[in-house]
Amino acid sequence: MNISTLSIGDEVIFGEIVDTNVAHIASRLYESGFQLRRHLCVGDNEPDIMDAIEMLASHNDFVIATGGLGPTVDDLTARSAARATARRLVLNEDALAHLKERYRIMNREMLPSTEKQALLPTKITLVPNPIGTACGFIIPHKGCFLFFLPGVPVEMKRMLDETVIPFILSRTKQKTSIETRVMRVLGLSETHVENRIKELARPREGLTIAYCVSFPEVEVKLRAEGENEARIRELLDTTAEKVREQLGDHLVAEGGETIDTVVASLFRKKGVTLSLAESCTGGLIAARITDLAGSSAYFLEGAVTYSNDTKIRRLQVLPELLEKEGAVSSTTAMAMARGIRKASGSDIALAVTGIAGPEGGSEEKPVGTVFLALAGRSDCTAKRYQFNGDRERIRRMTAFTALDWLRRHLMSLPDVQIED
Amino acid sequence: MNISTLSIGDEVIFGEIVDTNVAHIASRLYESGFQLRRHLCVGDNEPDIMDAIEMLASHNDFVIATGGLGPTVDDLTARSAARATARRLVLNEDALAHLKERYRIMNREMLPSTEKQALLPTKITLVPNPIGTACGFIIPHKGCFLFFLPGVPVEMKRMLDETVIPFILSRTKQKTSIETRVMRVLGLSETHVENRIKELARPREGLTIAYCVSFPEVEVKLRAEGENEARIRELLDTTAEKVREQLGDHLVAEGGETIDTVVASLFRKKGVTLSLAESCTGGLIAARITDLAGSSAYFLEGAVTYSNDTKIRRLQVLPELLEKEGAVSSTTAMAMARGIRKASGSDIALAVTGIAGPEGGSEEKPVGTVFLALAGRSDCTAKRYQFNGDRERIRRMTAFTALDWLRRHLMSLPDVQIED
Numbered sequence: 001m002n003i004s005t006l007s008i009g010d011e012v013i014f015g016e017i018v019d020t021n022v023a024h025i026a027s028r029l030y031e032s033g034f035q036l037r038r039h040l041c042v043g044d045n046e047p048d049i050m051d052a053i054e055m056l057a058s059h060n061d062f063v064i065a066t067g068g069l070g071p072t073v074d075d076l077t078a079r080s081a082a083r084a085t086a087r088r089l090v091l092n093e094d095a096l097a098h099l100k101e102r103y104r105i106m107n108r109e110m111l112p113s114t115e116k117q118a119l120l121p122t123k124i125t126l127v128p129n130p131i132g133t134a135c136g137f138i139i140p141h142k143g144c145f146l147f148f149l150p151g152v153p154v155e156m157k158r159m160l161d162e163t164v165i166p167f168i169l170s171r172t173k174q175k176t177s178i179e180t181r182v183m184r185v186l187g188l189s190e191t192h193v194e195n196r197i198k199e200l201a202r203p204r205e206g207l208t209i210a211y212c213v214s215f216p217e218v219e220v221k222l223r224a225e226g227e228n229e230a231r232i233r234e235l236l237d238t239t240a241e242k243v244r245e246q247l248g249d250h251l252v253a254e255g256g257e258t259i260d261t262v263v264a265s266l267f268r269k270k271g272v273t274l275s276l277a278e279s280c281t282g283g284l285i286a287a288r289i290t291d292l293a294g295s296s297a298y299f300l301e302g303a304v305t306y307s308n309d310t311k312i313r314r315l316q317v318l319p320e321l322l323e324k325e326g327a328v329s330s331t332t333a334m335a336m337a338r339g340i341r342k343a344s345g346s347d348i349a350l351a352v353t354g355i356a357g358p359e360g361g362s363e364e365k366p367v368g369t370v371f372l373a374l375a376g377r378s379d380c381t382a383k384r385y386q387f388n389g390d391r392e393r394i395r396r397m398t399a400f401t402a403l404d405w406l407r408r409h410l411m412s413l414p415d416v417q418i419e420d
Numbered sequence: 421m422n423i424s425t426l427s428i429g430d431e432v433i434f435g436e437i438v439d440t441n442v443a444h445i446a447s448r449l450y451e452s453g454f455q456l457r458r459h460l461c462v463g464d465n466e467p468d469i470m471d472a473i474e475m476l477a478s479h480n481d482f483v484i485a486t487g488g489l490g491p492t493v494d495d496l497t498a499r500s501a502a503r504a505t506a507r508r509l510v511l512n513e514d515a516l517a518h519l520k521e522r523y524r525i526m527n528r529e530m531l532p533s534t535e536k537q538a539l540l541p542t543k544i545t546l547v548p549n550p551i552g553t554a555c556g557f558i559i560p561h562k563g564c565f566l567f568f569l570p571g572v573p574v575e576m577k578r579m580l581d582e583t584v585i586p587f588i589l590s591r592t593k594q595k596t597s598i599e600t601r602v603m604r605v606l607g608l609s610e611t612h613v614e615n616r617i618k619e620l621a622r623p624r625e626g627l628t629i630a631y632c633v634s635f636p637e638v639e640v641k642l643r644a645e646g647e648n649e650a651r652i653r654e655l656l657d658t659t660a661e662k663v664r665e666q667l668g669d670h671l672v673a674e675g676g677e678t679i680d681t682v683v684a685s686l687f688r689k690k691g692v693t694l695s696l697a698e699s700c701t702g703g704l705i706a707a708r709i710t711d712l713a714g715s716s717a718y719f720l721e722g723a724v725t726y727s728n729d730t731k732i733r734r735l736q737v738l739p740e741l742l743e744k745e746g747a748v749s750s751t752t753a754m755a756m757a758r759g760i761r762k763a764s765g766s767d768i769a770l771a772v773t774g775i776a777g778p779e780g781g782s783e784e785k786p787v788g789t790v791f792l793a794l795a796g797r798s799d800c801t802a803k804r805y806q807f808n809g810d811r812e813r814i815r816r817m818t819a820f821t822a823l824d825w826l827r828r829h830l831m832s833l834p835d836v837q838i839e840d
Binding site: 007009010011012013014015016017018019020022023024025026027028029030035036037038039040041042043044048052070071072073074108111113114152154180182189190191192194195198210211212213214219221276278281282283284285286287289290291293294295296299300301302303304305306307309310313314343344345356357358359389390391392393395 | 427429430431432433434435436437438439440442443444445446447448449450455456457458459460461462463464468472490491492493494528531533534572574600602609610611612614615618628630631632633634639641696698701702703704705706707709710711713714715716719720721722723724725726727729730733734763764776777778779809810811812813815
């Protein structure tokens, strides 16, 4: 059984946006036991959309297309789909009623040009859009079901889950089940990860292992396929256990977990509170921590102290210390951690100071030099790191390293220097 | 002339990562006067990669493929490219020498399995990789040039700029030039934007206008194509001027600028300093501001004050006030802004308090209720907003609204309530 996706939009083909829809659709299909075969992307022009629809319809059982259903003149999907499947374009009364109802709810004036969103091919099944104006639709064509959904991710996701995936499931009899497990590794290169675990793969028994770098992590994906669901699960369970043994404390998260959610659970479970003092990361670590609902239970305070002045006033870092050692130094990092811990009354405090670049480096402390410090009620440790890459990469690597230190601290694991 | 891209990787087709490479390649091609025709994506399996190469080679003059050049067993691109173009796979001495040199520089042990990265098709031209281990390569095949690059974005970008685009430019004679201008709009819906400016498009003269929602902004793209570069530029200049008139102060940024860079330049130009107190955004606004190098010139301090305690201690918000009005209120927002401004000594201060959800809403203050306050040396204003969507969307909308308020304040523009 073949399922492919099609993204339609000049904004994708001209590189103005990163298309996140395909990743979402692919992963939802995967979770439902299907594999995406191909993804194709074309611009907002009729011949290319028609070509793509014809090509994909002849090679697939299901095609999920997104984009080009909007109200503006450059949205050509409905028209092109009609032509590619030899249908007329008509004002769909149900879609029009939906459109009017949405505008009524939003309490907005419906401009005449908006009616265009209800101009759809004949002989279709509508896909309801509970949160937006554009309905989707399904065209059965030459033994293939073509789904057309809006490109707006939040709307597409709802329609995919509520209509498209149930539709596909109801029309397929899967003989084999597929199950996967993702394990996230920090501090080992892709090759090192593979060398430690590759012999665990047993392709003949339906167990494969894939590797993927998601900087700075390496993702390991165990995938089992077979007819017996219980056997698949057991195979994954025993293999995952062996992977854990091989990767040790470099394994930071499994399944739907990330280093952020793992750290959050540890704080909650241990009843430990946290404060942060950030210089070069400028609030990035605080933003990641507070991105999770419920973080207020353990996160007491964050201080973004960019200037020396703020470090002195807010964190009680001594001016003499800044003068002598510099703002980017292990003693300053420790003073920052102690300062915010004392002020916030948190159990532990983490501080970051470094040179994210592109300016500000020196021979002794080049761009990428970062000091982290962790203060507890009676102790304080600092570490120096040297990261590579541009400003964004250095800030990201620093945030991961900080989160990993918190994880190791809360789990009483030994500290490691992360390989860049 | 046709140029298409091909992404190769199970991580893309299984939805484990968002493929950012195509957006980057498309936009770099666009800037060089080319348009991407199609983008195709397949998994790490030989038949699909071979199919894709054959199909794309027969319809294009240039194909830029990324991914699958890594050292692990699931990286199959070189082998599939060799088979698809009837070449043998050999150990490429130049690629091997490069590999050894990279490992020497990184001071890492080269594992035997790594040599696989030098197993490449015969009759190719190597594409140097100045920052990574995997060389790229060019295969001329049936009148098409096939480029193969690593999927690691930072390596791919360097190789694209240093080898691929110059190669394409040297082999094409462009008759027409293409120039584009992107204008970013906040606070108007896509339909409203289109209705204000659509009549400015003149397709017969080579001027088109496209619209794209990048939540919460709408992007307007002016695109001019023709033989006379000076005429194209003039057409864009006069049209952009008319668009500016129509969109007024809803136009937040143009060209390579974003609301972040516009706000940063305003702070620098006006010599105004800023401090922030963030509750529901938890450091997100500070992280955006400090994402830009040089922000230390105007950004003095950020306080992430999640708990009432921290608001009292750090920002001198009165306990009676929190008790009476609640942490999410206009008076608390104003007290937070005044508190951080006074403490940091900044010229202005912005404070955010709100309910990002999914918990914490009430009938009177549902999820999405956000208060912003802006304090100057002698005045302070607060505003209430009601945003829709999930936690991420509410936090993002709040950050944009805060940045827009700063922009309007520094430009002495009237305030507007942003349409959600």
